[in-house]
Amino acid sequence: MTIAALSPAEARVAIDAGARLIDIRWVDEHARERIPGAVNLPLERVGDLPADGRPIVFHCKSGMRTSANAAQLCAAAGDAPVYILGGGIDGWRKAGQPTIADRSQPLEIMRQVQITAGTLVLAGVLLGLFAAPGFFGLSAFVGAGLMFAGVTGWCGMANLLRIMPWNRRSPA
Template sequence: MTLPTITPAQAKALLDEGARLIDIRDADEHRRQSIPGAANMPLSALEPVSGHPAVIWHCRSGMRTAANADRLAAVSDCPGYLLEGGIDGWRSAGLPVKTDAKAPLEIMRQVQMIAGLLILAGVALSLTVAQGFVALSAFVGAGLFMAGATGWCGMARLLGLMPWNRRAA
C-alpha cells in the first residue's frame, strides 16, 4: 500500500483537525531542526500509530518517507500521508520551523565532512610529503565502503561519543 503525498498547506489543515505529525529522521536531525509539534519516531524505531484522525509522515526532503511508504503505512491504523518536500517543503511554504543552532550537526554530516577532509589530507600529503600517505585515503575509503555495505559506521560511533554530540543531562 502506498501513501498519498500532500502539500504543506494540506498538512497544516489536517494538523489543525487533530492529525499527528511524525518525523522519521534520526533524533540528532530532529533535535537540530523540527516542525513544532512533530513527534520523532526514527525509521529504526517505528511503532504502531493509532487513535488519530490521520498521521502525516515527514523527513528532510520527502525522499526517505517515499522510499519507506509501505513500512509507514503498515504501522498506521489511521489514514496516512507523506508530507511533500518534507521539512524543507514545509519551510519553503512559509510555515514555522523550530531550529536549535546550538545542537551539533547531524552525525552523518559530521562523518561526511571528516571523511572528505581525511581523504583530501591523504592525497595532499602523498603528493607533497610521502607517497605512503595515500594509505590514509584508502583506509577512509574502505571504511566508507564497509559502512555502506554493513550499515555500521565506526566513525559515526566514535563521533557520537565526542563531547559536543552528548546531550547534557
C-alpha cells in the same frame, strides 16, 4: 507501496484538523530543527507508534526516507489514514511554514561524517602528493570505510563521532 504526498499547505490543514505529525528522522536531526508539534519517532522505532485512529503525516528531511519506507510506515499506522509531507522539512521550510531551529545543538551525525571523511580524504591526497606517497593509504582507508558503511549499514566513523564530547548533549 505508495502513500499520498501532501504539500506543506495541505499538511498544515490536515494537522490543524487533528492529524498527527510524526518526524521519522534521527533524534539529533530533530533536536537541531523541527516542525512545531511534530513528534520524533525515528524510523527504527516507528513500530512503537500508538494507534488512535487519527490521520498521520510522516516526514523526514527531504521526503526520500518516508517514500522509501512506505510499507513500514503504513504497517505502523495500522488502520489510520497515512500521508507523507512532500519534500519533508526542507519543503516545509521552503513553503514558508515555521520551524524551530536550535543551532546550539551539534550538527547531525551524518553531516559530521561527511565533513570528517572529506577532510581525511583531502588530507590523505595532499599529504600523499607533498609529503610521502604512503599517505594515499589514508584516503583509501576512508573510502573503504564508507563503502563498508554503505553495504552493511554500520558506520564506525558515525559511532565514534556519536560518543565525542560535543555530541553528548541531551536532545531538545
